[in-house]
Amino acid sequence: MKDPGLIDPTRSDESDQRMDSGGVSRRAFLRGSGAAAAATALSNSLAEAAQRDGSPKIAGPGAVEITLTVNGQKKSLKVEPRVTLLDALRNDLDVTGAKRVCDRATCGACTVEIDGKPAYACSVLAIEAQGKAIKTIESLGADHPLVKAFVDNDAEQCGFCTPGFVMACNSFLKKCPNPTLEQVESGLGGNLCRCGTYMGIKGAVLQAAKALAAKGGVSNA
Amino acid sequence: MPEYKWPEADQRRVIGKRVNRLDGPAKASGAAKYTYDVNRPGMLHGKLLLCPHAHAKIAKIDTSAAEALPGVKGVLVIQGVGSEIRWHGDEIALVAAETEQRAIDGVRAIKVEYEVLPHYVNDRDAEAAGKFVVGKDKDGNDTTAARTAGEKLTGDPDAAFKGDVVTVEGDYGIAVITHCCLESHGVVAEWTGENELTLWISTQNVSGIAAQISGPLKIPAGNVRTVCDHIGGGFGSKFSPDRWGIFAAEMARKTGKPVKVMLDRNHELMSAGTRPSGFARIKVAAKKDGTLAAWESHHWGTNGPGGGTVAESAMPYVFRSIPNTRTRITGIATNTGPQRAWRAPNHPQGAAMTMCALADLAAALNMDELEFFKKNVGFTGLPDVYSEELDIAADLIGWKKKAHPRGDKTAGPIKRGLGISIHTWGGTPHNSTCDVTINPDGSVVVQLGSQDLGTGTRTILAQVAAETFGINVPDVKVNIGDSRFKPSGGSGGSTTVGGVSSACRRGCLDAAAGLLEKVAPALEAKPEDLEIVAGKVQVKGKADRSLTWKQACAKLGMQPLTKTGTQPGPTSGEHRLASGGVGGVQIADVSVDIETGIVKMNEFVAVQDQGLVLNPKTCESQILGAVIMGVCYAIMEEKIQDPITGRTLNPDMEFYKLAGIGDIGNIKVHLMSGPKYDAKGVIGNGEPPVISPGAAIANAVANAIGVRVPDLPLTADRVLAALDKKGGVA
Numbered sequence: 001m002k003d004p005g006l007i008d009p010t011r012s013d014e015s016d017q018r019m020d021s022g023g024v025s026r027r028a029f030l031r032g033s034g035a036a037a038a039a040t041a042l043s044n045s046l047a048e049a050a051q052r053d054g055s056p057k058i059a060g061p062g063a064v065e066i067t068l069t070v071n072g073q074k075k076s077l078k079v080e081p082r083v084t085l086l087d088a089l090r091n092d093l094d095v096t097g098a099k100r101v102c103d104r105a106t107c108g109a110c111t112v113e114i115d116g117k118p119a120y121a122c123s124v125l126a127i128e129a130q131g132k133a134i135k136t137i138e139s140l141g142a143d144h145p146l147v148k149a150f151v152d153n154d155a156e157q158c159g160f161c162t163p164g165f166v167m168a169c170n171s172f173l174k175k176c177p178n179p180t181l182e183q184v185e186s187g188l189g190g191n192l193c194r195c196g197t198y199m200g201i202k203g204a205v206l207q208a209a210k211a212l213a214a215k216g217g218v219s220n221a
Numbered sequence: 222m223p224e225y226k227w228p229e230a231d232q233r234r235v236i237g238k239r240v241n242r243l244d245g246p247a248k249a250s251g252a253a254k255y256t257y258d259v260n261r262p263g264m265l266h267g268k269l270l271l272c273p274h275a276h277a278k279i280a281k282i283d284t285s286a287a288e289a290l291p292g293v294k295g296v297l298v299i300q301g302v303g304s305e306i307r308w309h310g311d312e313i314a315l316v317a318a319e320t321e322q323r324a325i326d327g328v329r330a331i332k333v334e335y336e337v338l339p340h341y342v343n344d345r346d347a348e349a350a351g352k353f354v355v356g357k358d359k360d361g362n363d364t365t366a367a368r369t370a371g372e373k374l375t376g377d378p379d380a381a382f383k384g385d386v387v388t389v390e391g392d393y394g395i396a397v398i399t400h401c402c403l404e405s406h407g408v409v410a411e412w413t414g415e416n417e418l419t420l421w422i423s424t425q426n427v428s429g430i431a432a433q434i435s436g437p438l439k440i441p442a443g444n445v446r447t448v449c450d451h452i453g454g455g456f457g458s459k460f461s462p463d464r465w466g467i468f469a470a471e472m473a474r475k476t477g478k479p480v481k482v483m484l485d486r487n488h489e490l491m492s493a494g495t496r497p498s499g500f501a502r503i504k505v506a507a508k509k510d511g512t513l514a515a516w517e518s519h520h521w522g523t524n525g526p527g528g529g530t531v532a533e534s535a536m537p538y539v540f541r542s543i544p545n546t547r548t549r550i551t552g553i554a555t556n557t558g559p560q561r562a563w564r565a566p567n568h569p570q571g572a573a574m575t576m577c578a579l580a581d582l583a584a585a586l587n588m589d590e591l592e593f594f595k596k597n598v599g600f601t602g603l604p605d606v607y608s609e610e611l612d613i614a615a616d617l618i619g620w621k622k623k624a625h626p627r628g629d630k631t632a633g634p635i636k637r638g639l640g641i642s643i644h645t646w647g648g649t650p651h652n653s654t655c656d657v658t659i660n661p662d663g664s665v666v667v668q669l670g671s672q673d674l675g676t677g678t679r680t681i682l683a684q685v686a687a688e689t690f691g692i693n694v695p696d697v698k699v700n701i702g703d704s705r706f707k708p709s710g711g712s713g714g715s716t717t718v719g720g721v722s723s724a725c726r727r728g729c730l731d732a733a734a735g736l737l738e739k740v741a742p743a744l745e746a747k748p749e750d751l752e753i754v755a756g757k758v759q760v761k762g763k764a765d766r767s768l769t770w771k772q773a774c775a776k777l778g779m780q781p782l783t784k785t786g787t788q789p790g791p792t793s794g795e796h797r798l799a800s801g802g803v804g805g806v807q808i809a810d811v812s813v814d815i816e817t818g819i820v821k822m823n824e825f826v827a828v829q830d831q832g833l834v835l836n837p838k839t840c841e842s843q844i845l846g847a848v849i850m851g852v853c854y855a856i857m858e859e860k861i862q863d864p865i866t867g868r869t870l871n872p873d874m875e876f877y878k879l880a881g882i883g884d885i886g887n888i889k890v891h892l893m894s895g896p897k898y899d900a901k902g903v904i905g906n907g908e909p910p911v912i913s914p915g916a917a918i919a920n921a922v923a924n925a926i927g928v929r930v931p932d933l934p935l936t937a938d939r940v941l942a943a944l945d946k947k948g949g950v951a
Contacts, residue, residue: 080322087321091266096258097251099453101403102486102874109403137251144250151245154842157675159248160403160453166249185883192874194403194454195675196849198882200842 059127066130070095071139079126085119086110088126089136097137097163101192108191111164111171112136118171118190137163145215146170149208155200161193169205177217178209223730225723225798227833228688230899234755235688236681239838243679243699244451253451256423257483259409265294265317267469267482268324270331271491272306272313275340275556275867279304279313279333287316287330292323295476296331297468305338307526308558309868310491315468317480340556340867341366344397344498344523345932350553367521368528368552376545381515386506388515389585394500394932395573395915396859397523399490400563401877404453406463406493407483410470416440418470421448422462423483425455426711427704428670434462438470447704455674456850457562458494460711487872494561495860497524499531499570500932503578505543511588511596513579516543520574521551528554535571539645540579542600556867557860562713564847565646565908569854569915573933576642576916581929584627590641590920591615591624603804603830607643610806610828610893614641617826617889618808628927634816636927637823640809640920642913648905649791649801650719651710657686657728658783659736663771665690667728668700671709671721676907677839678717682725684835689729691755692770707785715905719799720788722835722903726798728786735784739776740768799903805829807848807913809921810886815944818937820856820922822886825914830893832904841890844910848888851914853880856935 060081067076068085070093077092086103089095089112098121101109105123112121113135140147146166149155156162165188172179172187179187184205193201227236247253284296295317300306306313316327341353350367358364382388402423409421418440424430424447431445438445452459462470469482484493501520507513516537522530530552537543583593595611598604615621618639629636655669667686673679683697700706710720737748740758744751744766752761759767768776791801810824827844834840857878861870871877915933922940923929928947930939 080320082322083320090258091260091321094260096254096260099255099403100257100483101405104486104873104875106874107403140250142246142250142252147246147249150249151241154242154245154838156242156245156248157842157846158403158452158454159244159253159675160255162248163251166251189881189883192403192879192881194401194456194850194879196846196880196885197842198849198880198885199845199888201882 064127066127068126068129068134069132070134071136081125081127083126084122085112085124085126085129085134086121089121095136095138099160099164101160106192107161108168109161109164111167111191113167113171118168137167140166140170145211146204146208149204149211153200153203153207155197155204157195157197161191165191165193165201169208173205173209173212177213179205181206223734225727225730227726227798227902230896233688235684235694236835237837240680240684240694240836242677242839243683243694244673248451255404255451255453256407256409256421256449257404257453259421259481261409261411261479264409264479264481265319265476266321266324267315267317267472267480268321268328269312269465269482269488270314270316270328271488272309272311274306274335274337275309275342276338277306277335278338279306280336281334282314283332284314286332287327290323290327290330292319293327294318294478295472296327297472297475299464299468308491308556310488310558310872312464312492315465315472315482317472317476342555342557342862342867343864344553344555345394345500347521347551347553355554366528366554368554370530370550370552371533372547372549373533374547378515378517378545378547381545382504382506382517384514386508386514387582387586388504388506389578389581390504391578391581391929392502392931393574393577395498395570396932396934397498397557398496398563398854398858399860399877400454400456400458400494400561401490401879402454402456402458405484405486405489406459406465407481408462408466408469409479409481410466410473411479412473417444419446419448420462420466420470422466423452424449424459425452425672425674425713426460427672427702428708429460429711430462431704434467434470437467445704448702449672450702452672452674455712456564457566457713460713486874490860490872490877491869492558494563495525495558496563497530497560497570498522499574501536501574503574505578505582507582507586511583511586511593513540513543513597513600515545517547519549519551521553522570523553523555523557525557525559526554527559528552531570532567535567536575538568538571538575539643540575540597540600541602557862564850564911568644568646568908568912572642572644572912573915573919577919577929580640580920580923587626589624590924591620594641594643603645606804606830607806610804610830613891614806614808614826614828617828617891618810618824620808623810627924629925634814635812636815636925637810637812638921638923638925640917640922640924641806642916642920643804643806644909644912645802645804646715646909646912647801648715648719648803648909650723650788650799651716652790653709653720653724653788654707655721655724655728655786656707656783657725657732657786658781659732659774659777660781661774661777661779663774664698665692665696666698666700667725668706669709669721669724670704670706671701671717672712673701674712676717676843677836678721680839681718681722681835685722685725686729689726689733690770691753691757715907715909718835718905719801719903723788723798724786726786727788728784731784731786732782735782736773736777740773743768743776797902800832800901801904803830803832803904803906803909805909805913807917809914809917811918811921811925813922813925813940815926818940820935820940822852822884824886825888826891827888827910828891828893829906829910830898831906832901833899834892834894835903837892840892840906843906844890845888847911848914849880849885850911852885852918853878855915855918855933859934
């Protein structure tokens with residue numbers, strides 16, 4: 001079974017309330033689009049009216065200033081609301097560890113963590129990710145036990161799926177710190193590799209689990 | 222002149238050892254930069270308009286609305302009015318804009334009127350192809366989508382089939398697949414001066430791109446610099462700058478800005494290469510004792526609009542010396558994206574068709590499949606290798622314990638079976654020139670215009686240098702991936718490891734000889750009396766008359782010492798550092814649920830003859846990866862064309878299926894080793910292990926369920942249909 005890993009739009013936690021600075025939370029977006037459901041399109045005038053009424057702010061359609069917190073650093077950028085988090089990271093912030101492969105939530109090459117949970121960055125809008133802690137592969141570094149385990153087990157060939165896989169493994173080990181082989185095989189079903197590095201990845205996850213346990217578990221930072 | 226050979230087994234410190242890949246940490250930590258990751262100042266993003274029809278003529282094209290859009294900086298028509306488009310997904314125009322989103326807007330704003338033409342996409346049905354008229358020949362007769370590519374006869378098959386033989390006849394086949402590189406094809410093009418182009422390109426052919434793009438761009442090849450530090454998969458599909466690369470460069474010239482064009486996933490799957498399909502009607506006979514006696518086959522398939530199919534040399538596959546054969550080929554032209562070399566061209570199809578027919582014959586003879594293959598290895602080019610490997614593979618899979626006659630007779634819906642396939646490949650070295658530099662501080666640089674496809678090219682180069690100089694792998698800097706370095710062949714046909722390791726070894730041995738000349742006076746000896754051992758240069762056998770490596774290199778003074786090693790190509794003369802011609806045996810162990818039709822991998826054994834293995838770790842990874850790729854095309858992977866519209870139905874990764882980590886079962890690799898194999902020198906192994914999985918898995922499924930599923934991939938619907946039709950164990 002695959003962990004969908006995506007942000008749950010129905011959840012109720014404080015991250016929903018943290019939206020500000022020009023962004024719009026997914027919940028607020030849903031409320032906003034609900035208000036506009038009677039119209040065939042969400043026109044600018046409706047959007048403006050909604051804002052005058054003190055309703056949630058509607059972003060766009062042009063580029064908007066946003067701030068993303070990437071690996072602990074606040075980054076300001078200007079993107080159209082339709083830009084995905086993945087494209088904002090790669091094209092606007094030059095943070096290129098997360099890869100674009102399928103661009104539609106199938107292959108996991110773009111896996112990042114958002115507020116501690118794995119997410120496909122190709123399927124999250126950049127404006128949605130404001131106010132959230134975005135963690136990319138670059139935050140781990142070459143000395144991370146998981147990175148080392150990937151190298152030791154030769155769990156990479158062309159390497160294009162690898163950063164996403166490492167991030168998925170990192171999240172998986174938080175949930176399942178002492179996995180069986182069967183749990184590895186089901187828990188990492190949300191990532192695809194073309195070169196065929198799965199045997200190495202199985203070994204890497206089991207090795208990293210041991211190494212991380214010795215260090216007191218996967219860091220949630 | 223030094224003798225160019227590899228050190229004897231007992232003297233190897235670094236080669237043959239399980240060294241971690243050098244670029245592993247950079248890749249696993251996201252630091253490795255691929256073409257897709259290159260962002261240049263002021264760079265524009267290019268997006269391509271693709272043809273929505275399988276066959277059409279362009280009647281009208283209007284780009285004015287696109288050009289007027291904010292953010293759009295340029296529009297180039299790739300195929301204009303009058304062009305005949307021959308597959309869904311071919312490129313019509315390129316739009317460059319400040320952002321990808323604006324470029325997408327631009328693509329959508331281009332208005333094209335198509336004259337839609339009749340299409341043909343059915344490659345399974347050679348008869349239908351023969352009735353689909355595509356034009357007239359010079360005599361005014363109709364030409365069709367089916368093209369007879371030839372017939373070949375040996376011996377007297379008609380008489381042989383009438384003899385005292387057991388004969389089977391059946392249908393076999395394997396569908397078109399794509400390369401599905403995770404990093405799509407593409408480039409970043411930047412003009413760095415008058416007529417000076419830098420091209421970051423996802424390529425298997427760093428040294429061979431300039432000569433292909435300089436003509437279309439009308440600049441000297443020497444003005445093109447090609448860079449590829451890392452490539453996110455190629456598998457045979459990335460040797461050319463491609464039309465999108467040429468137009469990206471034209472767009473960069475037109476706009477005066479760097480331009481990035483990376484294919485979207487749908488484009489990648491529709492246009493960036495396929496592996497041709499192969500379908501066959503095969504009749505094969507053996508004497509009662511199992512000795513092969515005759516073969517007759519008609520095979521067909523498509524490689525796209527070109528109308529070719531699997532080569533004659535692949536049918537029958539491996540068992541090329543079967544007496545009394547008749548083979549016939551029909552190529553089918555389809556309105557689908559064209560083929561590109563796909564890892565071991567022709568061989569996986571040849572194996573899937575041939576080995577399945579042979580396994581069916583073994584079943585008809587009531588003969589154990591393993592015994593049958595062993596009985597007939599004499600009809601192959603490598604009988605001794607296959608005999609040895611068949612025994613090892615059988616042992617590793619537990620053949621004696623698990624094997625049963627066709628059809629698992631145990632109760633319940635889950636049926637288990639074993640299947641065998643054997644394969645061969647060349648893998649001779651390509652041409653390669655390699656600069657090896659010893660610096661006065663003792664550091665060593667190996668530099669050449671090759672590329673690392675994820676095979677471990679960087680790593681084995683460092684191992685070769687470290688071995689030769691008695692130093693450690695981290696002390697060697699390997700520079701590849703830049704056309705400013707001396708040329709090496711493209712990485713195709715499993716030619717790289719033999720080519721670059723030979724060139725590197727030659728350069729290292731020459732550089733070592735040069736160093737010994739400089740060091741000899743200090744050790745009061747002749748250069749030929751010196752040797753390099755771990756960490757030291759010494760008088761042969763005399764550890765007390767030595768200098769450390771660093772002390773020795775300091776004798777170079779201020780000038781580094783550079784020597785160039787050359788591997789001329791496949792013929793390496795009397796000094797055999799590399800060669801080709803390997804054999805492999807694979808056995809699959811699968812379970813099939815006869816109620817759902819789902820095939821599940823239990824175990825897989827890959828036994829491979831690989832010559833001298835420089836790095837067992839990365840070599841095994843290649844084999845594991847090849848087997849997993851084989852699992853994909855054996856049970857799930859297929860490019861599907863809609864007969865009604867001619868369009869590709871699954872140009873995405875939801876429905877173009879690749880195996881996940883839970884789909885592969887347990888895979889065991891065994892590398893043949895020892896003096897006999899070492900003596901062959903280094904041989905590439907990118908392709909051989911990807912050839913047999915389809916056949917081995919298909920044979921295992923037949924062994925499990927008692928009936929042949931004719932076509933790969935062995936999807937649930939095909940398995941159920943085969944059970945339904947022939948009344949298998951269900």
